[in-house]
Amino acid sequence: DLFTGKDAAACIEDIEQSLIEADIDLAIVDETVELIKKNRIKSYEEARVFLKKVFAEKLSDSSVKREIKGLYIIVLVGINGAGKTTAASKLASYYLGRNKKVMMAAADTFRAAATEQLETWGNRLGVAVIKGQENGDPAAVVYDAVAQAKKSQTDVLIVDTAGRLHTKSNLMQEIVKIKKVILKEVEEESVDTFIIIDANIGKNGYVQAKEFNEAMNLTGVILTKFDSSAKGGSIIHIKSDLGLPVKFITFGESTGDIEEFSAQHFVDEMFD
Amino acid sequence: TISKKLDSVIRKIRGTGIISEANIEEALKAIRMSMLEADVNYKVVKDFVAAVKEKALGESVLNAVSPGQQFTKIVHDELASFLGEKNTGIDTSRTTTLIMLVGLQGSGKTTTAAKLGLYLKNEKKLPRILLVGADTYRPAAKEQLKKLAGMIGADFYTEEHNDAVKICKNAYSLLETKLYDIVVFDTAGRLHIDEEMIKEIEVIKKAIPMNEVFLVADSMLGQESVNVAKTFNEAVGLTGIVLTKIDGDARGGAALSMKYVTGVPIKFMGTGEKADRFELFHPDRLASSILG
Numbered sequence: 040d041l042f043t044g045k046d047a048a049a050c051i052e053d054i055e056q057s058l059i060e061a062d063i064d065l066a067i068v069d070e071t072v073e074l075i076k077k078n079r080i081k082s083y084e085e086a087r088v089f090l091k092k093v094f095a096e097k098l099s100d101s102s103v104k105r106e107i108k109g110l111y112i113i114v115l116v117g118i119n120g121a122g123k124t125t126a127a128s129k130l131a132s133y134y135l136g137r138n139k140k141v142m143m144a145a146a147d148t149f150r151a152a153a154t155e156q157l158e159t160w161g162n163r164l165g166v167a168v169i170k171g172q173e174n175g176d177p178a179a180v181v182y183d184a185v186a187q188a189k190k191s192q193t194d195v196l197i198v199d200t201a202g203r204l205h206t207k208s209n210l211m212q213e214i215v216k217i218k219k220v221i222l223k224e225v226e227e228e229s230v231d232t233f234i235i236i237d238a239n240i241g242k243n244g245y246v247q248a249k250e251f252n253e254a255m256n257l258t259g260v261i262l263t264k265f266d267s268s269a270k271g272g273s274i275i276h277i278k279s280d281l282g283l284p285v286k287f288i289t290f291g292e293s294t295g296d297i298e299e300f301s302a303q304h305f306v307d308e309m310f311d
Numbered sequence: 312t313i314s315k316k317l318d319s320v321i322r323k324i325r326g327t328g329i330i331s332e333a334n335i336e337e338a339l340k341a342i343r344m345s346m347l348e349a350d351v352n353y354k355v356v357k358d359f360v361a362a363v364k365e366k367a368l369g370e371s372v373l374n375a376v377s378p379g380q381q382f383t384k385i386v387h388d389e390l391a392s393f394l395g396e397k398n399t400g401i402d403t404s405r406t407t408t409l410i411m412l413v414g415l416q417g418s419g420k421t422t423t424a425a426k427l428g429l430y431l432k433n434e435k436k437l438p439r440i441l442l443v444g445a446d447t448y449r450p451a452a453k454e455q456l457k458k459l460a461g462m463i464g465a466d467f468y469t470e471e472h473n474d475a476v477k478i479c480k481n482a483y484s485l486l487e488t489k490l491y492d493i494v495v496f497d498t499a500g501r502l503h504i505d506e507e508m509i510k511e512i513e514v515i516k517k518a519i520p521m522n523e524v525f526l527v528a529d530s531m532l533g534q535e536s537v538n539v540a541k542t543f544n545e546a547v548g549l550t551g552i553v554l555t556k557i558d559g560d561a562r563g564g565a566a567l568s569m570k571y572v573t574g575v576p577i578k579f580m581g582t583g584e585k586a587d588r589f590e591l592f593h594p595d596r597l598a599s600s601i602l603g
């Protein structure tokens with residue numbers, strides 16, 4: 040188990056392989072391998088402890104949790120199939136558990152049965168779902184939802200949007216417009232914009248975060264499908280390069296399969 | 312990009328007129344980096360680079376008149392052989408062709424069911440399409456497929472309970488009295504590591520003589536693509552892979568990984584959200600995006 044002499048290279052290569060297989064950005068892998076060499080790590084166990092420490096530091100979110108007065112709005116964006124609608128229902132359940140009055144906006148007016156999907160969750164949780172016309176303007180649904188939320192003293196409004204690829208500029212314009220509509224009605228501090236990233240995805244996860252961030256200023260990431268065997272390593276690059284922290288992590292298809300993100304918990308899962 | 316990196320390394324080789332092992336090592340390093348950046352699986356990259364190295368260090372490159380060109384040819388030939396043979400699409404010569412779609416959550420199965428139906432309707436002039444809603448878990452999954460079926464002019468079958476196997480068996484029995492050219496079975500998304508859910512599709516496959524079993528896979532998958540493809544293949548015996556969301560900008564290395572490790576051919580690709588965004592798979596586009 041010790042990196043001894045001629046075995047050191049093979050052990051380092053082993054470690055490098057496991058970092059690459061965790062979908063971690065290659066430049067970060069290189070710099071981490073250099074750190075391992077520089078710190079004269081002598082065994083796999085020592086390496087595991089070291090890696091956990093290094094990545095927990097990279098992932099920890101030092102930002103102060105802000106106190107939200109009045110209506111708090113969460114906008115969920117991300118590519119097709121990442122888990123936005125399911126995350127919306129989990130966040131709703133999470134805030135209900137904290138005695139908040141919750142409402143959801145079905146702003147995916149495009150995909151077949153998208154509204155029905157969110158409505159089913161709304162019914163199961165006893166949460167109102169504001170919807171619009173099929174193929175209607177999603178910004179109009181959001182406008183209605185914000186008005187209704189304010190009128191009914193809602194604490195948390197969760198906005199589910201349609202999946203979209205960042206390569207489609209007209210679709211990116213659509214969510215920019217949705218955010219503008221929201222910012223006309225509430226302070227910027229009262230809004231969180233989270234990108235939903237599927238843990239099974241490779242390097243494109245970082246590209247998605249970068250592109251969505253440039254379009255509409257994200258405030259965080261929700262990592263989904265962490266119950267898969269994939270390690271979701273792209274969140275490390277997303278945090279270190281874009282400064283975007285992971286706020287929640289989901290690990291299953293049931294309503295309770297969500298947790299506030301913990302860097303320590305994540306690295307424990309990643310390296311065990 | 313690899314082409315630029317490869318080009319500059321190749322130029323160095325041409326420049327001196329001789330090719331050394333050091334030149335080749337440098338070129339191989341560039342290829343390895345590019346493929347890992349493209350999400351090609353670690354072990355697949357290792358195999359690929361080893362295969363190229365073996366050929367490159369052989370007589371053909373070291374003693375070639377234009378070693379740079381020879382090296383480039385080896386890389387492209389090796390990639391072509393990893394990516395597989397000519398695409399034969401789907402054999403629809405039978406009275407009824409049964410197609411089962413499986414894959415991870417959110418990969419695009421339900422949308423692909425409709426796309427496949429529309430594609431076969433138009434391309435092969437097969438008017439009688441049946442889409443079977445066998446996802447009994449996801450809220451409004453059946454409604455989603457029902458709507459899509461309506462949009463492409465296909466019939467839709469499901470039952471109002473949670474037994475996916477029963478729905479598939481009854482849909483199959485329906486064929487005794489009703490003639491369809493194509494039947495597409497849409498199943499629930501599931502993790503390759505969820506033994507119970509994998510068992511469900513094994514049971515469906517055993518109960519119904521599917522002609523095609525397609526893994527619908529997100530083209531943006533990362534390093535785990537190999538485990539995903541292997542597990543599904545071992546469970547139900549895949550006859551094809553459908554890559555979705557090709558209209559994104561992922562490099563698509565997962566496709567090469569899955570094909571190389573399982574030998575299952577990539578049949579189709581989804582190129583957008585609408586039902587007509589569906590094409591026969593073309594390896595050359597994937598090859599150039601993987602090599603960068």
Ligand SMILES: Nc1nc2c(ncn2[C@@H]2O[C@H](COP(=O)(O)OP(=O)(O)OP(=O)(O)O)[C@@H](O)[C@H]2O)c(=O)[nH]1
Binds near residue numbers: 123235266417449502
């Ligand atoms: N295993 C697992 N599945 C998940 C998780 N989150 C979501 N899913 C599943 O992923 C699939 C897609 O989820 P959706 O919530 O519909 O994804 P979406 O981003 O809203 O999709 P679009 O609106 O079509 O872009 C569903 O089958 C969900 O049950 C998770 O944490 N783990």
Ligand SMILES: Nc1nc2c(ncn2[C@@H]2O[C@H](COP(=O)(O)OP(=O)(O)OP(=O)(O)O)[C@@H](O)[C@H]2O)c(=O)[nH]1
Binds near residue numbers: 119452498583
């Ligand atoms: N841009 C793009 N989107 C696609 C493509 N194929 C499917 N989608 C979208 O991806 C999302 C997920 O598609 P679904 O068909 O619901 O995926 P699924 O595999 O059936 O999901 P589950 O049943 O929850 O496992 C939807 O928003 C689709 O419109 C594609 O080729 N390109």
Ligand SMILES: [Mg+2]
Binds near residue numbers: 124125200
């Ligand atoms: Mg959705």
Ligand SMILES: [Mg+2]
Binds near residue numbers: 446452498499
């Ligand atoms: Mg589906």
